Amino acid sequence: MAEAMIEFQSVTKQYQGGQAAVDDLTMSIDKGAITVFVGPSGCGKTTSLRMINRMVEPTSGTITLGGEDVTSVPAAKLRRSMGYVMQSSGLMPHRSVLDNIATVPRLNGVSKTDARRRAEELLDVVGLASALGKRYPSQLSGGQQQRVGVARALAADPPVLLMDEPFSAVDPVVRDELQQELLRLQRDLAKTIVFVTHDIDEATILGDRVAVFGLGGKLAQYAAPDEILRAPANDFVASFVGRDRGFRHLGFSPSDGVTIHPVRTVTPDQLRQEGSSGDWQLVVDDALRPLGWAGPVAEAGAGPVMVPGGSLFRTGDTLRRALDAALSSPSGLGVAVDEHGCAAGVFAAAEVLAVIESNRHVRQGVR
Numbered sequence: 001m002a003e004a005m006i007e008f009q010s011v012t013k014q015y016q017g018g019q020a021a022v023d024d025l026t027m028s029i030d031k032g033a034i035t036v037f038v039g040p041s042g043c044g045k046t047t048s049l050r051m052i053n054r055m056v057e058p059t060s061g062t063i064t065l066g067g068e069d070v071t072s073v074p075a076a077k078l079r080r081s082m083g084y085v086m087q088s089s090g091l092m093p094h095r096s097v098l099d100n101i102a103t104v105p106r107l108n109g110v111s112k113t114d115a116r117r118r119a120e121e122l123l124d125v126v127g128l129a130s131a132l133g134k135r136y137p138s139q140l141s142g143g144q145q146q147r148v149g150v151a152r153a154l155a156a157d158p159p160v161l162l163m164d165e166p167f168s169a170v171d172p173v174v175r176d177e178l179q180q181e182l183l184r185l186q187r188d189l190a191k192t193i194v195f196v197t198h199d200i201d202e203a204t205i206l207g208d209r210v211a212v213f214g215l216g217g218k219l220a221q222y223a224a225p226d227e228i229l230r231a232p233a234n235d236f237v238a239s240f241v242g243r244d245r246g247f248r249h250l251g252f253s254p255s256d257g258v259t260i261h262p263v264r265t266v267t268p269d270q271l272r273q274e275g276s277s278g279d280w281q282l283v284v285d286d287a288l289r290p291l292g293w294a295g296p297v298a299e300a301g302a303g304p305v306m307v308p309g310g311s312l313f314r315t316g317d318t319l320r321r322a323l324d325a326a327l328s329s330p331s332g333l334g335v336a337v338d339e340h341g342c343a344a345g346v347f348a349a350a351e352v353l354a355v356i357e358s359n360r361h362v363r364q365g366v367r
Contacts, residue, residue: 001323002030002031002032002033002099003030003031004028004029004030004031005029005030005031005032005065005066005160006028006029006063006064006065006160006161006192006194007027007028007062007063007064008026008027008028008048008061008062008063009026009061009062009064010024010025010061010062011024011025011026011048011051011058011060011062011063011108012024012025012028012058012059012060012061012062013044013047013048013051013056013058013217014059014060015357017208019217020216021044021047021217022044022047022048022051022058022217023044023216023217023218024061025044025048025061025217025219026219027211027219029192029194029209030192030209031192032190032192032208032210033192033193033208033209033256034182034186034189034193034195034207034208034209035192035193035194035195035207035209035210035211035235036194036195036196036197036202036203036207036209036210036211037049037194037195037196037197037206037211037212037213037239038196038197038198038200038203038211038212038213039198039213039214039220040215040240040260041198041199042213042215043203043213043215044213044216044217044218044219045196045211045213046164046165046196047217049162049164049196049216050164050192051063052065052070052082052160052162052194053075053078053079053082053084053162054070054071054075054078055079055080057071062153065078065160066159068286069272080104080107080108080156081158081159082158082159082160082162083152083153083154083155083156083158083161083162083191084153084161084162084163085146085152085153085161085162085164086149086151086164086165086166087164087168087169089145089146089148089166089326090149091137091145091148091149091152092137093136093137093138094136094290095136096133096134096135096136097123097128097132097133097134097135097136097137097140097148098120098123098133098134099116099118099119100137100148100152101118101119101122101123101148101152101155102115102116102118102155103117103155104152104155104156105155105156106119108156113182114325115155118155119133119151119155120133122151122154122155125151125185125188126148126150126154126181126185126216126293127147127181128144128147128148128151128258132144133153141174142169142170142171142174143170143174143177143178146166146167146178147178147181149166150166150181150182150185153184154189154191158191159192160191160192160193160194161192161194162193162194163193163194163195163196165196165197165198166178166195167179167197167202168197168199175202179202179205179206180263181208183205185246187364197343198367199242199243199266200242202249203225204225204226204228204229204251204339205251207225208224209222209223209224209225210223210224210225211232212228212237212241214236214237220233220234220236220237220240221233221234221237224347225251226252228241229241229252234322250318250319250320250323250356251318251319251320251321252318252352253318253319253320253356253359254316254319255313255316255317255318255319255322255352255355257355257359258322258347258351259347259348259351260315260336260344260345260347261345262345263282263333263335263343263348264282265282265283265284265288265343266278266281266282266283266294267283267284267286267324268283268285268291268306271283279331280293280294280295280330280331281293281294282294282309282331282335282343282346283306284342284343287340287342288342288343289341289342289343290312290335290337290343291306291309292307292308292309293306293308293309293329293330294306294307295307295330295331300332307330309329309330309335310324310325310326310327310328310330310335311324311325311328312325312335312337312341313325313326313334313335313336313337313347314336314337314338315336315337315338315339315344319352319355319356322334322347322352323349323352323353323356324346326348326349327349333346333348334346334348334349334352337345
């Protein structure tokens with residue numbers, strides 16, 4: 001049984017003259033895991049998060065951190081003991097990236113030299129070039145700012161990381177990159193992370209456990225993401241998860257049964273010199289990394305045209321990723337890549353669907 005790091009015991013937050021923002025919340029948050037609070041606007045998920053570090057004080061009930069009541073620790077000291085990442089990154093515009101990251105260690109009495117050294121190390125940890133350390137927040141992209149925000153939250157090496165919709169303000173491509181980066185960091189660091197989002201997709205991608213909050217601040221279901229997708233506790237959860245929860249559930253199904261077939265590849269230089277073969281060809285660079293597809297020539301005399309490919313499927317990933325790669329490909333063939341991003345082969349959507357159907361029969365005991 002997992003060890004609890006944070007516990008809510010009959011916690012209620014009641015604002016004067018209104019209904020409860022959080023109503024009688026009781027739950028345990030596992031140490032070293034990602035727990036995601038998800039739900040519609042106004043359901044109490046952010047209020048619950050902020051009660052952990054006392055940015056919001058509960059009206060009643062108890063919250064413990066490592067077995068200790070959070071109200072027994074001065075609020076400022078409690079907040080400095082946790083990492084906190086918010087939607088807008090919250091960086092100080094007049095300070096450089098390095099000085100932003102070094103903020104909490106400096107508040108904790110670490111020397112400026114040591115705090116900056118730690119900040120330089122963390123740039124690499126979150127996937128940013130060291131040269132960015134001298135820049136100011138306005139000189140960074142939105143995704144880079146959020147990575148700096150994560151680095152700042154990690155600077156004092158806190159056991160707990162609170163993240164309040166940190167990726168909601170960036171575009172979908174950057175958001176996916178940041179989600180994968182967070183999962184990579186968690187594999188290395190094993191922090192206790194509480195993550196707030198309104199996006200059920202993000203919740204199921206990131207969460208070891210997911211807490212679905214309903215209107216009125218009540219906890220509607222708290223379970224592993226695959227259980228929430230497979231067996232919603234009530235009509236509200238089923239409606240919030242959405243009608244395509246079956247597709248989302250494929251994110252927890254291994255792709256072992258999908259056969260990867262050899263594919264004919266061509267480099268851009270070869271394509272220019274030799275032209276298109278009349279069939280779909282996978283265009284790769286010299287290291288065999290996919291660049292797109294060369295399709296059949298549409299008009300006589302027209303030169304070969306390379307079109308962007310769909311999403312890529314990393315060997316060993318889930319059936320959801322496999323099906324998405326096949327359905328988003330202009331050729332109708334999903335592209336599999338190895339751990340280095342090099343083309344490993346292709347597969348058809350029909351083959352993925354056959355594996356899904358086979359798995360369904362196995363689960364139902366049909367042979």
